[in-house]
Every structure is written in structure tokens, then in C-alpha cells.
Amino acid sequence: MQTLIKNGHVIDPANQINASFDILITDGKIEAIKPPGKITGSRIKNIPVIDAKDCVVAPGFCDMHVHFREPGHEYKETIETGSASAAAGGFSTVAVMPNTFPVNDNRSVTELILSQAKAINLINILPIGAISKGLKGETLSDMGELKEAGCIGYSDDGRPVMDSELMRRALEYSRMFDLPCIQHSEILDLTRDGSMNEGIVSTELGLKGMPVEAEDIMVFRDICLLPKTGGRLHVAHISSGGAVDLVRQAKAKGLPVTCEVAPHHFTLTEEACRNYDTNSKMSPPLRTEGDLELIKEGLRDGTIDIIATDHAPHDLADKQVEFSKACFGIVGLETALPLTLKMVDEKVISLQKAVDLLTHQPCRIFNLDKGTLGVGKNADIVIFNPKTKYIIEPEKFKSRSKNSPYKGWKVRGKVIHTLVAGKSVYSANNS
């Protein structure tokens, strides 16, 4: 089984490729990558060809932070609908957070997720195991068993690990398995009953605020725990400018800390919550213009390592309610590319860097043998036209849920094909 992708502009940051190349895929692997027209011979006659004219050909995107809700909350999303959403967004690999019901804190849940993923066989699904049993923040999960079952990191995402002693033990113990601890950084004492950033907008709307210090303090605490524990810390969905500074300082000291940012935290501010739009209700909340600038600075100077969407689908029943009662989160996978390309438009990052943040960097942090177009690697590939302009229509999302504050946004950058191990899992022509 072979496919030839030709006439495309290949961006493969892992191999420092940023030029026109043709790619030959054989049996799900990349067999050859050569300058245009140089893949020749009788054996490629009559094989399927994808014409990638005007398009970028890149490693399939990797989102290290999604919620697929299965098992437990299948009315919001399933592994199947989430996979379709990922494929439509150009993602060939996602890491699913453990806040399912039951929680992914033991081998049986990890194996259930992986067997579902295998049955659906659309994209690569990598489970993240819980730091604490039941996400309760009391006792460590069996981290060794979780890794053996297939988990690629540990997190209590959505429930910050408040107990400093427990976090210290998690960083120590996870070192034995060489997997990072991913923290949702939020001091809950400061954000109780809060539903948006604390500031002028929360003051005007009469909503309980979530002050930005709640994020900064926990990022700082976790950084303080690194030198003695030797663990690796990955800060999830950084939203505070102050937290970006803290990560920058820690990196300068050589501490093993990395961080991710979600597209909504570099494209939207707390102003989006005016009119009580529950689709703009996120955790961490949308912050201020000042935070946005510091986030962009973090993208520019490399303090921010990766882009991850925090894909958090919610049914209308969970969003079409009073603001303070609505669930936090946004469907992220299907708008990540155009929102990331806005950063290219604004000259915050180059196109190559944008691809790097979505492919090679996440795989480097999580030790995944993916995110590159090297010869012999799995042919996980996204083909997108960075120029195509369109209007975001959440009702057309493949995700089971449609919660997005980007409805009606005019954007550019459209996924044309997504391939996983050489197999087409999404094609704009058939959607």
C-alpha cells in the first residue's frame, strides 16, 4: 500500500526541513522524502497521489491535553467523536486527561481507553494517568502500573494537587518512571465559587473572580519542589503573564519545567465574558490584554514549549445555563490551526515554529517517537492550506459538542488531509 504526496511545502521542524518536497508512503511508514519530482520509477506508477499544491505538509499535530469524556460522560464526547474532531483539526495524536468517570487512575481504565481507541482506529490516543487516586488529592495512584498499561504522563487536571506534600511525593515517585507530572495550576482557596478572571469585567458583571495569583502561586510552589525531588513538571494551559515569567526564570536555572498554552489564551481576553457568554467560560479563565502580551512574549522567546488545546467539550445542557453554573471549557481541536496561524500573522512566531509547537516539541517533552517526517517513521501527516479563508461554524464541528466562542470568526488556515500511519482519517473534500 503506497501513497505519494507531491507538490507540497514540507515543514518538518525535527529535521529542520522547510522547503518543497515529495513524500512517499509505503505500508504506513515514510519511505522517502525527496525534492519535487525526484521520487520516480516504475513502482510508483498507478499509486494514489495526493496533490498538496499550495499546501503545507507537516507531521500530524499532537495535542497533549484533551478531554474525550469516555468513560462516563459520553453525552459530551466519546473517543470516537473526539477522534473525528482531532482528525478534522489536523491532529494525529492526542493525550487524554484522566478526569473520566471512573477516573483513569488504574490499569483497567487505561486499558479500556486504549481498547476503545484501537477499535475506532482513527488517531493515536495516549492516556494520561491520575496523580492521585480518584483525583482526590489524597494518595498517589499506582504510577508504575499506569505507565505499564500505556500512560504517558500523570495529572489530576481540573483538580489541582493542592496538598504540597502529595505534589512533592508525585514529583519524586514519577521520576522512577521518567514521566512528567502535569499540573493544572490553581490555588483553590483563592478561586472558590469563581467563574471568570478577577478584574474590571468580573466587577462589572457581579461575578466572583478567579485572581491570577491563584495560578502564579501554584506554578511557583511546584517549581520550588523541583530541585530536591528531581521530577519533571509540565505546567498545563498557562494563562497568566506572571506564570510565564516564573517558568522563564526556572528554565534559566536549568530546572526541568515545561509549559503549554491553549489557543484561547493567546486570542481572547476576559472581555469575551461580557454578555455572560458561557462559551467563554474557561479554567483557567480568559485573562487580560496584559497577560495576552506576556503569553505572546513567552511564545516568541521559547518559554512556552507547546500549544495544547485543553479540548473540553460540553453539551448545551451544561453551557446553556446561568454563567456561574456553566461548565468550564471549549472545543479546541477544530480551531487550533487557524488560531495558531493568527500568531504567525501577527509575527509572534514563524510558520515553522507554529508547526514545531504542535508536533516536534510535544513529542520531545513526552518522549514520543512521533511528530517528525523522518524516513522510517509512521506516516502521521497533516496537509493544510495556510491561506484558505473561512468562517468558523461550530455547528459543523465533528466533536459531539459545539461549545466555542469563535463562532463567526473569520480565520485562515484549513486542514485538507489528515493521515495516520498512511491512512486518510480526514479529508476536507469528503467532509
Add this chain to the structure above:
Amino acid sequence: MPLSNKNILGMKGLSKSDIEQILDTADSFKEISTRTIKKVPTLRGRTIINLFFEPSTRTRTSFEIAGKRLSADVINISGSNSSATKGENLIDTARNLEAMNPDILVIRHHCSGAPQLLAEYVNSPIINAGDGSHEHPSQALLDLLTIRNHKGYLEGLKVLIVGDIKHSRVARSNIQAMQTMGMKVRVVGPPPLIPVELERLGVEVSHNLSESIKDVDVVMVLRIQLERQSQGLLSSLREYSNYFCLTSKVLAQAPEHILIIHPGPVNRGIEIALNVMESSHSLILNQVTNGVAVRMALFYLLLGEKNANPN
């Protein structure tokens, strides 16, 4: 002239001319409440639903009396006997009520923004009778009416709002309304009860009652909710009173012409001293009387203006 909005969700949506029109209309309605037969046929055959998800005596009664004096049929639904207790979602509750063809929905809800949410899903005009810590527009309008009745004008007046600004929908609506009318607003209270970045709304913030009262025309005292102490926002009500109770000693610092208003219900002796509350400066009961007139004006302007006779 119709109002610029079909709903009264907050003072934020009302222009200066809207507010003036409401106050003028309310003035013309005041006389009805002084008659022996306190009823005019203006809204005969119209249905008003009071949907109250939070306890209320003054506001609910005021809306009810206002509707009845205009001959509307008024239905009261309270949170504890609504299907919200059976888990029905707010939008469904409102849509079901709307299916019975009411002409206005008056809603009070503990969540900020609830009336705005309803306005997106129902067609009937909605009047916000207080939503969480957000707005309470009919209260701000009756406050303005009370002040205007006593001063003859609003523009240029200085107002001091005392107490728990952070959780007060009355404060938010009044700040908005008073600024629209060209008044100056200062607030005073302990820092934990002042919302962040309030100065950005053009409001002066103080923590010293005796100082801040010296040059104002009106002082509005807010109710201090007893649960703020258990939430850790206050050290004790006793200490709060020491610094922020409007006593005659504090009042001695104020200009002779000062007016005192309070949205009620009053915690006597905690935020305001009994003798001050009953002094000649106090307009607290006038506010309640004006509340009926303002709510009659809102019903009239939203519904009846076209083919109704205010007399």
C-alpha cells in the same frame, strides 16, 4: 417615545433620555396610589409573571402592587414552589411560562446574568428584579426618583455609597445610573468588600466614612449581609459597625442638606443607627412608596403606552 430596549436588564442598557422618561412617567403615576380607589384600567387584560428565585418582600410586593394598580393580572412564582426544585433548567421554566402568553416576565435570581440568559430564549419583555451581584435596575430608578423629588434635579449631585459594594447589585445599578445622569459617585467600605478595579469605572473609593461623607449630597447605606462574617470578609459585625455605621456622630460631619437612602431591609444598629434612620434626612420610606410608581412606569412603558391612558 418608546424606550430604547424591550427589556429592562440593567441600568447599563438605558440612556439618559430613557431614564428621564421613566422618572417622568413614574411621577405622573404617583398620584394614583394616593386615591381611595387605587386602580386604573391601563393594563387590563395583560398578564405579568413575577418569577422570584430568591426571597423578597419589598420588591416582589412592589411589582405586584404596581401591576395590580394598572389592572394587570399578576402571578407570583417563588423559587421554592417552582419546578426549579425538581431540577428544571431556567430556560425551560421560562419557556413553559411563556407558552401561557404572559406580557412581561419579572425575574429575580441569585445568579448574575440570569435575566440576560432568559432574554435570549424568550420573546416576552423581561424586567430584572435583581440578579446576583449584578444589577437591580428598578431599585436604582426608585432611588433616582426619590433623590430627584427632593432635590429637583440630579446632574452634578455627589453620592456616597456605604458598605458591601462587592456583592451589591444595588450599588452596581446605581453607579451606572448615577453616572449616566451626570452625578458623581464615591464608595466607602472595608477593602475586602470593595470589588477590584472599581476605580476604572470612574468611581472614587474610600475607606473612611467620616471623611468621605463631608462633601456629599446623598448617602446611600447598603445592607450588610450577616453571612459576610462567616465568609471571612469581615472580622466581626461589631468592628464593621465601629467604622461604617452611619451614626449621628458621623452624620455631624456631613453637610446639613444631606439625604439618606437605604434599599432595605435594614439591619438596625449595624449599618445605620436607629435615630439616624428616623431622622428628617432619611427618605427610606419615600423610596418604598416611589418603588411602586417606578414599577408602574416600567410596566406602562414596556406594554401599555400605545393604547393606554395613564389616568
